[in-house]
Amino acid sequence: MNGLNNEVMWNAVESCDENYDGVFIYAVKSTGICCKPSCKSRTPLKENVSYYPSFSLAINEGYRPCKRCRPDLLHTNEEDIILSAKHFIEKEYRNSLTLDRLAKEVGVSKFHLQRLFKKSTGLSPLEYATKLRMIEALGLLQDTEKTITEIAHKLGFKSSAHFSSMFRHHFHYTPTIFRKGLNK
Incomplete structure (x- = not known):
């Protein structure tokens, strides 16, 4: 982690050094909580502490964010x-x-x-994710022979009916009508 060793990170945790916020997150095994180095909560036992380069990695390991220092709100930019x-x-x-x-x-x-x-x-x-799905849908309908159902499943829709409904909502016509219009 950015050339840091466990001793440097432990010293940052012990001294609640805010200069290390955003550089690493520490997690406490005994409580299941992850914190910023500057957290003013009681200092944990050194043997219970793990270090992570990012908040999301600590969360993926099963830790939850501290309610005091709020590492989940670390981004400020x-x-x-x-x-x-x-x-x-x-x-x-x-x-x-x-x-x-x-x-x-x-x-x-x-x-x-x-x-x-x-x-x-x-x-x-x-809505942004749906827009990306619809843009890809246009390309697939235009450039492939895949069925509407195959396209729906490729784009993560549970059914072709839901896909068709979303497509109609965005483009004011169904995927079938769009495809027929291309073949004129």
């Missing part, structure tokens, strides 16, 4: 939050994507993420 969220959505939009999962991944609360993302893009994170 709004542009970085939006870019991280967009990158994750662009990678995962075909899969089951929830606001909770996205917020954990970028390290902010879901309410903060929703507000920032909408302010920046004009869309909610899930």
Whole structure:
């Protein structure tokens, strides 16, 4: 982790050094909680502490954020939050994507993420994911012979009916009508 060893990180935890916030997160095995190095909670036993380069890795290991220091709100640069969220959505939009999962991944609360993302893009994170699905749907309908059902499943929709409904909502015609229009 950025050339840090466990002793340097432990000293930062012991002294509640805020200079290390954003550099690493520490987690306490006995409580199941992860904190920023500057957390003013009682200092844990050294043998109960693990270190992580990011909040999301600690969460993936089963730790929950401290309610005192709020490591889940570590990001302060709004542009970085939006870019991280967009990158994750662009990678995962075909899969089951929830606001909770996205917020954990970028390290902010879901309410903060929703507000920032909408302010920046004009869309909610899930609307952005749906837009990406619809753009890919247009390409698949245009450039492949895949059935509507195959396209729906490839894009992560549970059924072709739901896919068709979303497609009609975005483009004001069904996937079938779109495809027929291309073949004229």
